Amino acid sequence: MPMKLVKTESENELEVERILHAKRYSLTLDRNLCVGCEICKTICPREAIEIKIVPKVNGEKAKQPIIDVDEQKCQYCGICNTLCPFGALKVRVDGEHVISVVKTESFPQLIRDIEVDTTKCDLDCVECEKACPLEIIEVSVRTPDGKEVSDIAKSKKKNVSVHVDIKTDLCPSCRLCEMQCPEGAVRVRKMFHGVMKINQEKCPEGCQDCLDVCPITGALYLGDNEKVHVNELYCIYCGVCKLVCPEEEALELQRTSVHHTPVRSGAWNKALEKLTSTTEMTKELRAKGSMKARGSVEKRLAYKEVS
């Protein structure tokens, strides 16, 4: 059979496929998980991902941008899969979830560092579950053999324990659950670090487009002056706000580092540079002490750091 490059789209999912006689590759985008933040587009090494800004209709709230993947360009390397903070993208080979860049250790994975000490949990507390803006936390009380207890009062609170199930793959590590936990049982380490500023004097009157599209409750909020404020405690630096902002200089977003598994990879250096900046990227390289990789990057990008 001759090769087929196929794209199928539905309301909930976008799928691109490369179908060969003997092998089948696919990349799926779960539109329910995707917030349109542009990270995948930024780091795609083959520029296969496009982003479409949804034009704003007067009187309506701003909508999150829409991701499109070019089936002619996608190489199914899985870099977007590893870096999507929301776990919206998935590559499969012959139906199995295989990220080739991870398998061959040629690209790092995000470290989703979330710890819950359930011994501290109150049996009837579900604050973290309530706090999660993406609804990926499920709190339950179970008996030692794993049975869920529906009526906590009846169980006499003996021999039962609290379980906190977090769909880690989908967690962008906003820390809302950590901050809302009354017992200090949750600890979340952010994946993306950076600086986010709103120059309110540049904000158009009454505009809160950034707030409309922000996936994290409380990262942006409307202040008393009717202007949007940022709470960097929760901000995940995904950048979807900047995409919809009508004023070029109103929002300033600069990522500084990404929490990832250690790996030597030119593709990562390039991705990191695009996500942060050349300075931050070389900082990381220096930290790694990887002189050779640095040399190769310098050669490739004709970039020489001024020491």
Added chain:
Amino acid sequence: MSEEPRVGVFVCHCGLNIAGVIDVEEVTEYAKTLPNVVLAVHNRYICTAPGQAEIRTAIKEHKLNRVVVAACSPRLHESTFRRCITEIGLNPYVLEMANIREFSSWCHLSTPREATNEAKKIVKIAVAKARLLQALETIEFPVTNKALIIGGGIAGISAALDLADMGFKVYLVEKSESIGGHMAQLDKTFPTLDCSICIEGPKMVDVSRHPNIEIISYANILHVEGFVGNFRVKVRKNPRYVIADNCTGCGECRDVCPIEFPNKWDLNMGVRKAISLPFDQAVPLVYTINMDHCIECYKCVDVCGARQAINFDQQPEEIELNVGAIIVAIGFESYLPYTDHQYGYGKYDNVITALEFERLILAAGPTSGKVIRASDGEKPHSIVFIQCVGSRDVNKYEYCSGFCCMYTLKHAVMLKEKYKDDIQIYIIYTDMRSDFKGYEEFYNRAQKAGVHFVRVKLENRSVTEDPGTKNLIVHAETEGDQPVEIAAEMVVLANAAIPVQDAADLAKLLNIPIETDGFFVECQPKIRPSDTDIPGIFLAGACLGLKDIPYSVAQGSGAAAQASTILSRSTWIIEPFIAKVDEGICSGCKICKSVCDYNAVQIEKTHEKELAKVIDGLCRGCGTCSAACPTGAITMPLYTDAQVIAQVRAALEEVM
């Protein structure tokens, strides 16, 4: 030669070929009356040794300084008589042939009187020209004893090995990463069912190890100039991003590379890594990074380590080759029948082409030799082969692709021997062509193996699919208009083989003609099947017209032998028929350059004047420039204006 012309006319009987119709006595007597003719004789066979001796004696005795031989076509014996008169000390170019055989006796068999008159006129015209003939010198060029072979398929490989064994330096330029061509893609060869790569692989290795052969693969021909014995060819080596000298072919880079992309070598049915070889036996054994797919993770750089074979900064490199002869052996391509909608290729998953099937059944192929359907990965229990898809079709390719009947028989026999009664094979054909050594016997073997042959008309064949099971039904009509329907779990199309896409571009670079169907044209299909119209450029293999492996090998060797007739000389001599420019008259208008079909005219700048200059080696002596020159600055030394006008005058005067 300023002395008075003394013309000798020798009329030949050519047995009865001439004398049976023409009164040679009368022609001889008439010749004696023509101006400056001091001798006219006739002889039964002038081309024989005694005949030639008579000419030499006459030249000596009568102090002849111009010779007219009234006999056959100059194509046949002009060179014989030129040699003959040279032996007695005359310049070879004071000879003129009067062709009274082809132009008179043969075409006026029943009218001897008119034939005789016509012969007299032809002799008169020849004498008129002969009186004005001048001594001329031949032109010699040194010959570069190296050859260029374009295309590293089996024809090119054969030619390269033969020439290299003769001791000539050979440059083998191949467009793709590896030599081998189509033969390296095949599983078995008909009719012996030998493993294809097992036969070709050692030959490929021989090529790579031969001290006289330099393989320039992953390269394109950019520009060709010069002429026989002295071609200059510009070649671009495309960057592999791997330094050939440092690459050991170990494959460690391939193992760590994260990216897979469809392998064209496998007809995109399987994959290869972004740094890889197209196939394991590739020659040269040098890896290539495909930048259309690479994500630049530099894993390969890391693992290659101290060998330092990988260079992401590699640039295309242009080199110039100086060669004496060129052999073109660029092979063929497969026609992909997407537009023949009736077969459903590209639409139905289980319809594939023959070459795709070849990769499927090949042990080293993308499925490790398992014949499976694309729709469900299952082995089919029935396969229908449809012959002549695109070939023998006046709307597509009118010609017969030549080898499809045989490869289909091969596929059928291989399937039957592999799966026995577990598979039903049908071949839908119109004519079965098995006309070389051992081929008909192979056809019989297929019949005995239980393959079903269904003879149908070329028209009205189609395939339909059951969307649920993805099974297929092949529809056709017999010669007697009876409908035929055959259910199949897989359909294999014997798709046409077609000229290589860039054949026309190469033809332009080399200034050689191509046929309307896109294949190159040989100089003479019967007796010069490897020559082009351009001296020093030869053809071999399927680029000339489709042919199978043994025929391509033979033609490669044939072209090598032809090329060696040039390469083995130290100089190449051309006759002085080439255009001459009188610099004093040339106005530099460049009309000659614009009309020259052979790029033989160059414009040179001298002291504030532009002048036409003819490159001797390229000039074919056609005279177009001379006729087009408005100032009369260009002369054809063998056909000067004065000579041609004298001939025309003679032709228009009444013959007595």
